[in-house]
Amino acid sequence: MSFLDEFQLHSWEEMGARVYSKTGTDVLHALNKRTRRDLDDFCALISPAAEAYLEEMAQLSYRLTRKRFGNTTQLYIPLYLSNECHNICTYCGFSVDNRLERLTLNREQLMQEVVEIKAQGFEHILLVTGEANRKVGVDYLEQVLDWIRPHFASVSMEVQALAQADYERLIRCGLSSVMIYQETYNSHNYKSYHPKGKKSNMAYRLEAPDRLGRAGIYRIGIAALLGLEDWRIDSAFVALHLAYLERRYWRTRYSISLPRLRPAAGYQAPNVTVSDRDFVQLICAYRIYNENVEISLSTRESPGLRDHLLKLGITTMSAGSRTDPGGYTLAKEALEQFEISDERSPAQVAAMIRSQGFDPVWKDWDRVLE
């Protein structure tokens, strides 16, 4: 039994009908419910019918987030280890068909990055790679953990989907959490975005969170990439996936990310536009649906928008990010995965958080807890 079994009980069309058939009455029911909200409530909250209730949703989302997470926002920073990749992903700068200088950090380059990141105050780090199993395989990742684990309170990874035994190996070396985004749950079109490489196997990716859960990871982050397919339907599948994982791997914490497609090498415009209004509706819907899930916001979004979103349900933010390997010390922008939008320094972002009456939390974990 894995999520694949549950996924196959639903079709893209059925999920679409479930979202688009919702009325104002369904939205009010979801908003006013006193018991735990279910998938139909979530579908109502992301439906076009809920657009008229955006302010009510924002207020509820704000209150629920404060109650559970307090007046705090946790900060993290991504560290790109490599832009080597054997996949073709039509929206990604690292895609193998892009003529791009490729770099995988060696120990010396990596430790320079670590020193720079630590100087900015970060304790939570997200390691990112493309998918190149020989150069950037589990052996390399294990080596990297060995080098950097003592320097951080927690280490997360956003890398290729791995086997359960490989996840177990990395967890033993101090890996705390893994972000594994399905990109889209539309099985008709998944392959057209991922025509080549191991990532083109949709089922293997769909079952990755199951393998992580069985391996006993502390935290799993899931997401759909916003801009590929109808965001409402994809998000309904994320909500379905989340509910499945929470029931099954109850010791694991979950987080949701909201990556809106950004310009990248070889990629121009998204198929689907997710407006700022849609984006706010989605964040609030996730929060109202699940009071305990962490919601993470990256520097893909603009400074002005991020300042406003801070209060609406977000619990975790990156700051000062670079999306190229060696970006903090080598600074070769030509290597980047996508363009970031919020270019403020971590100190500036922390000051913005404080100015809104929130505490920027740099450390909320410790390696001793593992």
Added chain:
Amino acid sequence: MKQTETLRIGDREYWSRLFLGTGKFGSYPLMRQAVEASGTELVTVALRRVHLHEAQDDVIAHLQLPGVHLLPNTSGVRSAKEAVLAAQLARESLQTNWLKLEIHPDPRYLLPDPIETMLATEILAREGFFVMAYCNADPVLCKRLEEAGAAAVMPLGAPIGTNQGLQTKAMLEIIIEQSQVAVVVDAGIGAPSHAAEAMEMGADAVLVNTAIAVAGDPVAMAEAFRLAIRSGRMAYESRLGLVSKQADASSPLTAFLSN
């Protein structure tokens, strides 16, 4: 004003029966002001928030107040083994053998694991820790923790952070009745009236965090809790009247005896 009785836990004596959690505040200065306004003498701080491996830490610096003890907690650990390691590190870096033991493998409702909590209490008490054990409102478990050497039991009033009040009231009454160690009602206390209710029931202390940290005015709310807890305790010590459903004017069934 009349003094209420002091509370003894382990080798310490407390005038204030309000213990404070320090998470969720909008800033450290605000947290510090709330601590001062609450009159508390015991604040708990999550090890995960502290820079344990460095000499100076900002959270700790803001909690260093005269007469306020620091109680490190193990929030984040999922097993007895992890809790014991965390406790040993806390003792080393914070120089205290007091510990709020919380083991919640469930990261959503943060409900304490009774089995792991029991195992860890046995080990830590043997190692000389004053263990204050966060647990479900289970009277038998509380007796077992007491036998294992816990310095205090901390049964929950409701799931943590929910502000739902004393949902476990019937069980708390039994725990308070039976306990030979201090009973601190922890989690779920969302309003000063909930805290007063716990004190009137005879709880030895309450621990509050979310209700103060996330209030519109955390400092004023901290003071409101201080007053409510004092009031509730004073009422308890003054012996509350029995609650009755009907007026009790005459004795229709036994009046004949005096005739």
